[in-house]
Amino acid sequence: MRRFIVIGHKASTAADFKLDDLAGGAGRLDVLLRCVNSAFFLSHDLRKDVEVILILQGPPSPTRTIRLVGSELRYLNPDERSTGALIRNALMKDTRSEERSTPGIYVSSRSFQDVLGLMEQETELVYLKEDGQDIRLAEIPENVTFVLSDHMDLTPDEESLLLQYQPKVLKLGPVSYHADHCVTIVNNELDRRFI
Ligand SMILES: C[S@@+](CC[C@H](N)C(=O)[O-])C[C@H]1O[C@@H](n2cnc3c(N)ncnc32)[C@H](O)[C@@H]1O
Structure with missing residues (x-):
């Protein structure tokens, strides 16, 4: 299974936001x-072997975590607004x-630390970072969890917490990409290796 953990440093932890904003x-x-x-x-399909964990760390509450499970998802459409509505409901x-x-959508108050602690032993952890080792030179198993940040870098505290789990630190290319583009690149890289 492929799993993506994405930290949203400012992402709202309450359901009072507008879908237009x-x-x-x-x-x-x-x-x-x-x-x-x-x-x-995918073009005409949804990946069943993927899980996404969004760690929302903005105001007003302590962290809220949303987990999306590909094999169970219904009602997911490829527009941000309708997915935003599903997150707001959660x-x-x-x-x-x-x-x-x-x-396919689960909500909790798990922190980043809680989430990392719950990762099962058999998943390999990868920290996506601009100055890591080139992903094309790295061995990656099919069962893997990638950690990446939103529009900001991980804070020093988040990074040192993550490094305690001894992840591989991998870069996707020579420049800094948007977080969603990183997810696309990783999916492509793993599709080429395993499909
Ligand atoms: C938009 S970037 C973060 C902010 C960016 N570091 C900056 O200078 O403004 C979002 C996240 O995508 C991942 N990322 C972006 N480019 C990458 C690359 N070339 N290799 C690996 N990860 C990358 C990192 O996890 C990064 O924190």
């Missing part, structure tokens, strides 16, 4: 929604432990 009042939720799109959508649930909101 995903890039503003929702704290750049648009970036995370494009990552969801890139992770799951955020209406006031729960600390993980609960299903709609098919």
Whole structure:
């Protein structure tokens, strides 16, 4: 399975944002929604072997985490607005432990640290970073979890927490890409290796 963990540093943790203002009042939720799109959508299909975990760290609450499971997803469409509505519905649930909101979409109050702690042993962890080792020279198993950031870099605290899990640190190319483009590049790289 491929898993993408994306940190949304400013992304709204409440359901009170407007779908017309995903890039503003929702704290750049648009970036995370494009990552969801890139992770799951093929031309005429949806990737079943992918999971996306969005870690929302903006105001007003402590972290809320949304997990999208490709094999269970229904009602996901390739436009940011409708996915934004699914995330907003999930955020209406006031729960600390993980609960299903709609098919394939789960919400919890797990922190980045909680999420990393829950990664099963058999998944390889990869930190996507501009100055890492070239992905084309790296061995990557099919069961792999990529961690990337939104429109900002990981904070020093987030990075040192992640490095405790001894991830591979990989770069995708010689320049800095948008987060959703990184997800597309990774999917392409793994498709070439495993399909
Ligand atoms: C838009 S970038 C973050 C901000 C960017 N570092 C800057 O200078 O403004 C979003 C995230 O995508 C990932 N990323 C972007 N370009 C990458 C590359 N060439 N290789 C690996 N990861 C990359 C990193 O996780 C990065 O934090």
